[in-house]
Amino acid sequence: METPIEVSGLVKTFGRTRALDGLDLTVRAGEVHGFLGPNGAGKSTTIRVLLGLLRADAGAVRLLGGDPWRDAVALHRRLAYVPGDVTLWPTLSGGEVIDLLGRMRGGLDPKRRAELLESFELDPRKKGRAYSKGNRQKVGLVAALASDVELLVLDEPTSGLDPLMEEVFQHWVHRAKQDGRTVLLSSHILAEVEALCDRVTIIRNGRAVESGTLGELRHLHRTSIDAELAAPLDGLADLPGVHDLRVDGTRVRFDVDGAALDTALRRLTELGVRSLVSKPPTLEELFLRHYETTPVEVNA
Amino acid sequence: MSTLTGTRHLVRLILRRDRFLLPLWILVLAVLPMTYATSFFDLFPTEAQRAAYAAGTARNPSIIALLGPVYGDSVGALTAQRGGFLLVIIGLASLLTVVRHTRTEEEAGRRELLGSTVLGRYAGLTAALLVTYVADLLLGLLTAAGLASTGLPAAGSYAYGLAAALTGIAFATIGGLAAQLTETAGGARGIGIAVLAAAFALRLVGDTASNDWPSWLSPLGWAARVRPYAGERWWVLALPLIVSALVAAVAYPLSVRRDLGAGLLPPRLGPATGGTALTGPFGLAWRLHRGQILWWSVGFGLLGLILGGAAKAAGRSVEGNPQLEEIMARIGGASGLAEAYLGATLSLAGLAAAGYGVQAALRMRAEEAAGRAEPLLATETHRATWLLSHVVFALLGPVVVLAVTGLATGLTYGLSVHDVPGALPRMLGAALAQVPAAWVLAGFAVLLYGLLPRLAPVAWGVLAVCVLLGQLGAVLKLSQWLLDLSPFTHTPQTLRDHWSATPLWALTLLALLLAAAGLTGFHRRDVPTT
Numbered sequence: 001m002e003t004p005i006e007v008s009g010l011v012k013t014f015g016r017t018r019a020l021d022g023l024d025l026t027v028r029a030g031e032v033h034g035f036l037g038p039n040g041a042g043k044s045t046t047i048r049v050l051l052g053l054l055r056a057d058a059g060a061v062r063l064l065g066g067d068p069w070r071d072a073v074a075l076h077r078r079l080a081y082v083p084g085d086v087t088l089w090p091t092l093s094g095g096e097v098i099d100l101l102g103r104m105r106g107g108l109d110p111k112r113r114a115e116l117l118e119s120f121e122l123d124p125r126k127k128g129r130a131y132s133k134g135n136r137q138k139v140g141l142v143a144a145l146a147s148d149v150e151l152l153v154l155d156e157p158t159s160g161l162d163p164l165m166e167e168v169f170q171h172w173v174h175r176a177k178q179d180g181r182t183v184l185l186s187s188h189i190l191a192e193v194e195a196l197c198d199r200v201t202i203i204r205n206g207r208a209v210e211s212g213t214l215g216e217l218r219h220l221h222r223t224s225i226d227a228e229l230a231a232p233l234d235g236l237a238d239l240p241g242v243h244d245l246r247v248d249g250t251r252v253r254f255d256v257d258g259a260a261l262d263t264a265l266r267r268l269t270e271l272g273v274r275s276l277v278s279k280p281p282t283l284e285e286l287f288l289r290h291y292e293t294t295p296v297e298v299n300a
Numbered sequence: 301m302s303t304l305t306g307t308r309h310l311v312r313l314i315l316r317r318d319r320f321l322l323p324l325w326i327l328v329l330a331v332l333p334m335t336y337a338t339s340f341f342d343l344f345p346t347e348a349q350r351a352a353y354a355a356g357t358a359r360n361p362s363i364i365a366l367l368g369p370v371y372g373d374s375v376g377a378l379t380a381q382r383g384g385f386l387l388v389i390i391g392l393a394s395l396l397t398v399v400r401h402t403r404t405e406e407e408a409g410r411r412e413l414l415g416s417t418v419l420g421r422y423a424g425l426t427a428a429l430l431v432t433y434v435a436d437l438l439l440g441l442l443t444a445a446g447l448a449s450t451g452l453p454a455a456g457s458y459a460y461g462l463a464a465a466l467t468g469i470a471f472a473t474i475g476g477l478a479a480q481l482t483e484t485a486g487g488a489r490g491i492g493i494a495v496l497a498a499a500f501a502l503r504l505v506g507d508t509a510s511n512d513w514p515s516w517l518s519p520l521g522w523a524a525r526v527r528p529y530a531g532e533r534w535w536v537l538a539l540p541l542i543v544s545a546l547v548a549a550v551a552y553p554l555s556v557r558r559d560l561g562a563g564l565l566p567p568r569l570g571p572a573t574g575g576t577a578l579t580g581p582f583g584l585a586w587r588l589h590r591g592q593i594l595w596w597s598v599g600f601g602l603l604g605l606i607l608g609g610a611a612k613a614a615g616r617s618v619e620g621n622p623q624l625e626e627i628m629a630r631i632g633g634a635s636g637l638a639e640a641y642l643g644a645t646l647s648l649a650g651l652a653a654a655g656y657g658v659q660a661a662l663r664m665r666a667e668e669a670a671g672r673a674e675p676l677l678a679t680e681t682h683r684a685t686w687l688l689s690h691v692v693f694a695l696l697g698p699v700v701v702l703a704v705t706g707l708a709t710g711l712t713y714g715l716s717v718h719d720v721p722g723a724l725p726r727m728l729g730a731a732l733a734q735v736p737a738a739w740v741l742a743g744f745a746v747l748l749y750g751l752l753p754r755l756a757p758v759a760w761g762v763l764a765v766c767v768l769l770g771q772l773g774a775v776l777k778l779s780q781w782l783l784d785l786s787p788f789t790h791t792p793q794t795l796r797d798h799w800s801a802t803p804l805w806a807l808t809l810l811a812l813l814l815a816a817a818g819l820t821g822f823h824r825r826d827v828p829t830t
Contacts, residue, residue: 051678055824073682077680092578092587093571094570125569
């Protein structure tokens with residue numbers, strides 16, 4: 001089976017702004033791929049290039065085995081797209097938009113359409129202008145999820161949805177995965193990506209800074225340790241890979257790199273451990289490390 | 301908190317947003333009357349020449365239909381009449397400005413954000429009206445100063461300037477009311493323009509008929525009735541003030557009684573599923589354009605009925621003047637004059653139909669800018685198909701609108717001369733002859749949209765230039781090559797005996813080439829281009 005999305009060295013400039021600066025992205029068939037980055041990192045630009053709406057300045061882009069610019073129409077039959085800000089025609093009802101988009105993608109499953117409307121609690125009779133932000137987003141989601149396509153391209157699709165609807169959304173993405181669809185999910189909501197995605201690509205300033213499974217990414221990062229020891233600690237601070245060490249009597253807290261974890265734990269057990277809590281880094285922490293703290297070396 | 305709290309901030313916001321647009325229309329519209337005056341001084345240096353021109357003008361119903369009556373034969377009086385059509389443009393600019401800063405903001409959701417700040421309930425409407433009122437007054441004062449600087453009497457100059465300003469103010473207020481009625485800015489603009497068109501029709505009927513009472517009912521008729529440079533009747537200036545006060549007295553309570561974003565009519569529910577017609581881009585484009593086509597057709601049909609019915613009377617207005625009757629006899633008698641009048645009004649309809657074409661083409665830009673083109677182009681819709689679904693309406697719309705105008709004109713004119721079978725096809729033909737020139741403008745809008753989407757609204761400017769060339773070319777003694785730039789200059793007068801169809805083919809070809817170039821550009825560019 002072909003790789004649904006393969007992007008390498010993608011460059012896109014708008015005037016003097018370099019929105020994408022050598023971006024790499026690979027999405028494998030049947031996976032839910034998280035596409036993470038802060039606002040303005042280039043997520044939407046990448047997606048628009050994938051949809052053949054924007055023309056790449058440099059780099060290789062393959063979508064479902066074709067060229068997204070040249071073969072746009074043929075490829076679009078096989079995918080459904082939800083923009084981050086769904087705008088509707090003010091005079092068309094939500095149901096009309098769902099059916100219109102579905103028909104223009106080559107048909108949608110009426111049974112799934114009804115199920116989706118029910119689970120998203122969406123009234124399809126309201127006119128476009130009468131919907132709130134969250135409900136407009138639901139119209140886009142129902143139209144995409146009810147379509148019979150092999151690839152779903154979702155650009156921050158849950159913006160404006162409440163937590164209950166967020167759960168409904170996750171349920172339907174799981175179902176899409178079970179049905180064998182591939183999903184590219186751009187997001188800056190980390191909990192959503194943690195809950196849904198098999199693999200993640202983190203992008204910053206138009207470049208992919210990390211790519212891999214959540215497990216692989218965590219492997220590259222630190223674990224937070226909070227331990228109560230039998231005796232006061234000494235000699236841990238000079239161990240390479242240990243950071244932010246705080247000692248309060250027999251209680252120690254520190255972060256440790258994956259590679260130094262084993263050595264650090266040995267040192268602790270030598271002293272005697274009364275209690276120990278270790279936490280894997282959340283995506284928030286991975287994220288903070290990339291966007292808030294000092295520059296981090298790019299991991300291929 | 302007072303109901304006007306925050307008006308000051310909104311005024312500054314409007315001035316910031318319109319810092320180019322507002323001075324532009326104020327200046328252009330204020331300078332034009334001055335150029336009329338200087339060209340009249342140049343054209344008719346002697347009193348006898350002016351008297352002859354004034355007599356001719358006073359007898360020419362097509363000029364009166366367009367500009368209004370002429371009172372006297374002084375340069376001032378001639379200038380005031382020549383500025384008659386400017387009143388329509390001032391009214392339009394004023395009402396569009398008010399709608400743009402009230403309902404458009406509300407529809408886009410920007411007013412909601414502002415409404416959450418310290419803002420009085422009346423502040424939004426007041427700020428928009430205030431800015432437009434001041435702009436109109438500034439326009440009036442500049443006009444007056446400009447006219448006086450050419451050597452015209454000060455009293456008449458100020459009478460004309462104030463009359464123009466107050467006409468603008470009246471339509472600004474009407475725009476403010478229209479903005480309260482509908483949920484959409486497009487709907488509000490439509491209501492405002494319909495009122496403007498009705499006012500124009502009333503004035504036209506009143507000025508060309510023997511009794512001018514309909515003109516007294518029209519806000520566009522009052523400026524002439526102030527009689528600038530011809531024994532000013534200052535009290536007439538009170539009429540637009542009274543109307544503005546009355547309209548505002550309705551608009552303000554409406555603006556607070558309704559919810560933010562809501563119109564007077566509650567929104568209705570739509571169908572839960574897409575009907576069989578809504579299967580692709582063309583079905584969607586039909587849904588988006590059909591309302592406009594319908595309303596334009598109704599408006600143009602009514603206008604055609606009025607114009608056709610008034611034509612015979614217009615042709616007879618030369619009776620009693622032996623000299624003119626003799627001239628008229630040579631060009632075909634009263635019926636010749638009536639047909640010349642109809643030809644002139646149908647060419648105006650052609651300009652308006654071009655306006656339809658331009659707005660239909662620019663619809664694509666609005667769709668793209670709002671993010672509604674993107675999801676469609678991410679389906680199996682080809683870019684060309686999406687573009688064509690709108691271009692079809694930009695091209696067919698003018699045909700429909702002009703055909704309706706021609707048929708309506710032919711019907712009432714035919715009834716008045718007891719020859720419907722003869723008049724109907726002639727008027728339909730004369731109306732449809734305007735189509736190719738209108739297509740050129742629509743094609744130009746498509747070209748801009750495809751190649752330089754950010755500059756797409758320039759198409760309106762080009763149409764405005766065509767209107768000015770057509771209406772002022774002769775007065776300003778512009779050279780022929782300049783006039784030839786406007787496609788409307790090349791439209792043949794099919795109501796005359798000899799005319800050639802060649803320009804029609806040439807214009808059609810040009811329009812298609814422009815649209816095709818636009819399509820090619822659209823294929824290559826990024827969507828959305830912001």
